[in-house]
Structures are given as C-alpha cells and as structure tokens.
Amino acid sequence: MKKVFLGTLAMAVLLSSCVSQKKYADLEAKQKETQDLLNSATVKLNDCLEEKATASSRLKTLEDQNAFLKANNQELINNMGNLTTLTAKGAENLEKSLESLREKDLTIRKLQDAVTRRDSVNLALVQSLKGVLGNLDDEDIEVSVEKGVVFVSISDKLLFRSGSYNVTNAAKEVLGKVAKVVNNKPDFEFMVEGHTDNVPYASGVLLDNWDLSAKRATSIVRILQKDFGVDPKRMTAAGRSYYVPLASNDSAGDRAKNRRTRIVVLPKIDQFYNMIEEGMKDPAIGGSGN
Template structure:
C-alpha cells in the first residue's frame, strides 16, 4: 500500500512537471475571468432580487389601492342613487319655494295696490274736506293724514263753551259741512274722540275728565246723527280724557290746544279687503 501511494505521488510530480508554465497562466486567467463573471452575475442577481422586492411591494400597494377604489366606486354608485333621490326632492322643494315666493309677491302687489287705492280715496276725502272747511281758522280745525287714516281735529273753543259738553251753534255749522262730506263717502266709518287737558274736572253727574271727554264725543255724534242724518252705524263715540296731549299742559295756551275733539275717518275693513280682492282681478297685478 505504501509503495503504491509513493508511486502515485511520484507520478503526479512527474506529470506536474510536464504542464507548461503558459498553460498554467492561461488557466489562472480564465479562472479570474470566471470569478469576475460570477461576481458580476451575483451583483446583478442581488439587484434583480431587490427590484423584485420593490415590485412586489408596489404590486401589493396597487392591489390595496385597487381594492379601495373598487369599494369607493361602489359607495359612489350608491351615493349617486341617493343623490338622484335628493336632487329630485330638492327640485320639488325648489319648485314649491318658487311657487310660494310668487304667491307672496302677488300678495304684496295686491296689498300695495289696495294701499294705493286707499291713499287715493283718502286724498280725495281730504280735498273735499278742505274744500268745504277752507274758510276756517287753522287754529280751530286741522285736517291731516297719518298712516293711511284721515284725522279732523276741531278745537274745544269752537265746539264747546268752557266746562260744557253742549255743542255750540257755530260748531254745528262746521259739523254740518263735515257731515256733507262723510255722507257722500258711504264706504267710510269714523270715530269721534273727545280729549281734555289735565285740569281735574267735576261738575254735576260728571266725575272726571273721562266723563267729560266721552260726553263731548257723544254730543258730536248726536248732532251728526240727528241734525245731519249721518248713519249712526258708521259712528263710534270715544273719550280719551287727558292722556294723549298734543303738547305739555304747562301753560293756558297749551292746555287749550289739548282740549279738542278729533274725528278719525277710516275705510271699512271689508271695503279695504274688497280693494285687495279687486286687485286680484287686475290684469296689471296678475300678468
């Protein structure tokens, strides 16, 4: 056995000594080239593995995004159905709102038309009153329009003697002229208001300024009814005592101004509503 091994080693040595130096160098060069190729392949492999890992991660992200978009798309589809329903309801509500606005606009125009007609009638009434009462002193009688209502204010000194509620003869002439106008305006009602100063009053059965203001109002109403045939159903008598003064009651002249009888002329409510209903048929209103 030992002899065989020794012989083999000897043979190897002999063969090795037979390989030329050039071939050895070539083999060594090829080995280096192969090693370089292996190293390059290893680098490329590692790079490919990294790219693959990146691509896998991106694929997973895209898959997740795709799943999210699918779910979101379905939700949008569902919402579109709800939105269609809401849009339909919104359109109905909008149409109803527009109809309501049109109705309100029409109502406003009808009211404006009625107010315009009322103001025209009031202007005619004022002109008529000033026409028949034009020669009177402005301090004795005043005609005005406030908030669509005609006021005729007659001083106390023209209507009554001091402390009395009996209408004077001169005042009856004035009331006759007022009656002439109001009798020609059957569509109006009016209220006669008695006003006093703040000096306490008591005489006979009258207890105070309340009683005096009411008695003066009823006296005027009776003259209009009995002497000038004004329909009593159109009249109201009212006493305001001294609680609505025109000026302060601090001087005799001011107290004289506060002692007055006021006739408030206003259209009948049903007549005013008739004006509104007439406006409903007006083509200028309904166009």
C-alpha cells in the same frame, strides 16, 4: 311702494251711554288685530322684495351660464356624451327661476296696488273735507292723514264753551260741513273722540275729565245724527280724558291744544286688510295658499 302704512286707531276709550262698552272693546280688539296683520304684511313684503333682488341676481348668472353652455354645446357633447342631460337640466332650472320671479313680481304688484288704492281713497276724502271746510289756515281745525287713517281735529273753543258739553251754534255749521262729506260716502265709519286737558273737572253729574270728554263726544254724534242725518250705526263716541295729549299741559297754550274733539275716519279698512290677507296666502311669497 316699499312700505305699507296704516293708521293706528287710538282706542283706549270710555264709551258714552249711546255706545256700549262691548262695542268699543270689540273695536279696540279689531284695531289690534288689523295692526298685527299689517305688521306681518310689512315684514313679508320686505322679505319678498329681498328675495326678488336675490332672484334677479341669480337669474342674471343663470342667463350667462346658459348662453355659455349654448355657445359651447356641440364641443362639449362631442367630449362628454352625458352633458346633454346636464344642459337640459340647466335650461329647466332657468325656466323655473323665471316663472318664480314672475310670480313674485305679480304678488308684489297686488300688495302695492292695495296700498295705493287705500291711499287714493284717503286723498280723495281729505280733499273733500278741505273743500267743504274752506280756510284751513285756522288753527282751530286740522285735517290730516296719520298711518293710513284720516283725522279731523277741532279745537275745544270752536265747539264748546268752557266747562260745557253743549255744542255752540257756530260749531254746528262746521259739523254740518263734515256731515255733508261723510253722508256722501256711506261706506265710511268713524269715531268721535273727546279730549281734555289735565285740569281736574267736576260739575253736576259729571265726575271728572273722563265724563266731560265722553259727554262732549256724545253731544257731537247726536248733532250729526239728529241735525244732519248721519246714520248712527256708522258712528262711535269715545271719551279719552287727558291721557292722549298733543302738548305737555305745562302752559295755558299747551292745555288749549289738548282740549279738542277728533273725528277718526275709517274708510273700508276691512276690505283693505282682506286684500292684504289674501295676498299673504300666495305661495309665491311663502304663504300657505290655503
């Protein structure tokens, strides 16, 4: 695999009462750090692939040169006594080139294996979610993978009544199916994001769309925790207000698309980036080796 994809975690969040601002800020900083690391890995991987192509071309030239030298070795030795040393040096350089090429191939395979394992984990997760959720032709539920991260997007009308943050009974059935998958995969962490349209909102203690989106996110995590036994340490609740829209908000249909709750699943991200970081230390691709 020539490119490494990773999920971009949308993190400009207002955490609810059950999730501290510091925890969300740490999560946002971690996402930026891991994104920077992935960008660096991608650049170095591309450089490594280019170096491999150059080394392969050089190897072919050296092999041809070595074959020529061997075929004419005796005649050249008779004419120039010191050419034996030069021939030995050429063979030594060829061996070094072969070894360098083998090291680069090994490093590339390690990085590609890390990406493949991550993609395999995501594929298994998506298949599990699709299996329990059933008919995904329903436009109110969507399971997708974007930049190496799995998302479950559930429309507002399926989860809440208009202007409310109380989860409907029908929505609890859907959430129970999602909980079944995540409970079977205890190494996963995930974030529940509330999204609204841009219509101004205020009701009771809720001041605006920030409050509504955050309150809806915390309602979801409470259901997952209390009704379905999901470990609260694995969950983050976040309100995104109307600042990350899917559509323009210019029509009722577009506004309906923007009113949604999104579950962002993070499977073993630290482990994946640790593999990338260790690979980048390999001297064969220009790392420090420290």
